[in-house]
Amino acid sequence: MLAAERHGAILRALQSDGSVRVADLAAELDVSEMTVRRDLDALDARQLLRKVHGGAVPRHNRGEEPRSAQKAGQQRAEKAAIAATAAATIVDGMTVAIGAGTTTTELARHLRTRPTITVVTNSVNVFRELTDPTADGSEAPLVYLSGGVRTPSDALVGPVADAAIASFRVDVTYLGVHGVDPDAGLTSPNVAEAQTNRTLIEIGGRLVVLADHTKYREVGSCVFARLDDVQTLISDDGLTAADRELLDARVGDLVIASAARR
CATH class of the missing domain: 1.10.10.10 (Winged helix-like DNA-binding domain superfamily/Winged helix DNA-binding domain)
Known part of the structure; x- marks a missing residue:
C-alpha cells in the first residue's frame, strides 16, 4: 500500500x-x-x-466546538477511568459543582445513587443523568440546574447561567475542559462557556479538572483559568512521563487513572 x-x-x-x-x-x-x-x-x-x-x-481550529454527541464516543475507556477516580473524591454531605462535558457526564453516572450530596450544574446531560428515574427507584442527589443558552457541548451559558450559579457556594468544582496547555492554561472554544466556567470556579472551594490525555496541548480560543488555579488534575495513563512531570510541577496534585483499553 x-x-x-x-x-x-x-x-x-x-x-x-x-x-x-x-x-x-x-x-x-x-x-x-x-x-x-x-x-x-x-x-x-x-x-x-x-x-x-x-x-x-482530530485537529480542531481554536474556535471550533465539537458537539457533545461527537465527543461521547472518543476515549471512552480513559473517560470512564477518570470519572471513577473523581467520584471517589466526593464524600457524603458535599455540595459540588459539575460543569459540562462528556467526562463530567460520566462522573454524574457514578453519583446517581448518592442522595446525601447536592449538585449544582450547567450541564443538560449531567442534570439528566442525575434526575432521570432509575429502574430500582433509588434515591438521587438534590440537583440545581442553571438556566441559560445551550451550546453545542450541551452546556447552559450566558448571563442567566452565571447569575444562577453565582448564588451558590460549593465545596468542590469539577470541570471538563476543551484543552489543557502549560502556557495557555485551561481553554474553551466558546467565549460564553469560558465565562460560565469562571463562575463555576469562583463558587468552589477547590477546583478539580477532568481531562484525558488527548486534551493536553489542545488550545481553544478562550482562556478561563491558569494551571496554577487547579488544585487537582485527573488524567489518564496515556500521558507521557515528560508530560506528567511538567503538569505535576504546575498543578496542586496530578492524579493518573489507569484506563482499561481495548
Whole structure:
C-alpha cells in the first residue's frame, strides 16, 4: 500500500471513530507501528490531525466546538477511568459543582445513587443523568440546574447561567475542559462557556479538572483559568512521563487513572 493510500485510510478511520491508535492502524494496514508513526507525523505536519501519545485525534481550529454527541464516543475507556477516580473524591454531605462535558457526564453516572450530596450544574446531560428515574427507584442527589443558552457541548451559558450559579457556594468544582496547555492554561472554544466556567470556579472551594490525555496541548480560543488555579488534575495513563512531570510541577496534585483499553 502506498503512503498516500495509508494516509487516506488513516483519515477515514479518524473521521469514523473520532480517534485512532497506532497498534490498531498497524494491524488494519498490515504495516509496522514505526510506519504508522511516520504516517501520523506526516499528517500532523500537514495539520490534518493531531498526534498524541499512542495515536491521533482530530485537529480542531481554536474556535471550533465539537458537539457533545461527537465527543461521547472518543476515549471512552480513559473517560470512564477518570470519572471513577473523581467520584471517589466526593464524600457524603458535599455540595459540588459539575460543569459540562462528556467526562463530567460520566462522573454524574457514578453519583446517581448518592442522595446525601447536592449538585449544582450547567450541564443538560449531567442534570439528566442525575434526575432521570432509575429502574430500582433509588434515591438521587438534590440537583440545581442553571438556566441559560445551550451550546453545542450541551452546556447552559450566558448571563442567566452565571447569575444562577453565582448564588451558590460549593465545596468542590469539577470541570471538563476543551484543552489543557502549560502556557495557555485551561481553554474553551466558546467565549460564553469560558465565562460560565469562571463562575463555576469562583463558587468552589477547590477546583478539580477532568481531562484525558488527548486534551493536553489542545488550545481553544478562550482562556478561563491558569494551571496554577487547579488544585487537582485527573488524567489518564496515556500521558507521557515528560508530560506528567511538567503538569505535576504546575498543578496542586496530578492524579493518573489507569484506563482499561481495548
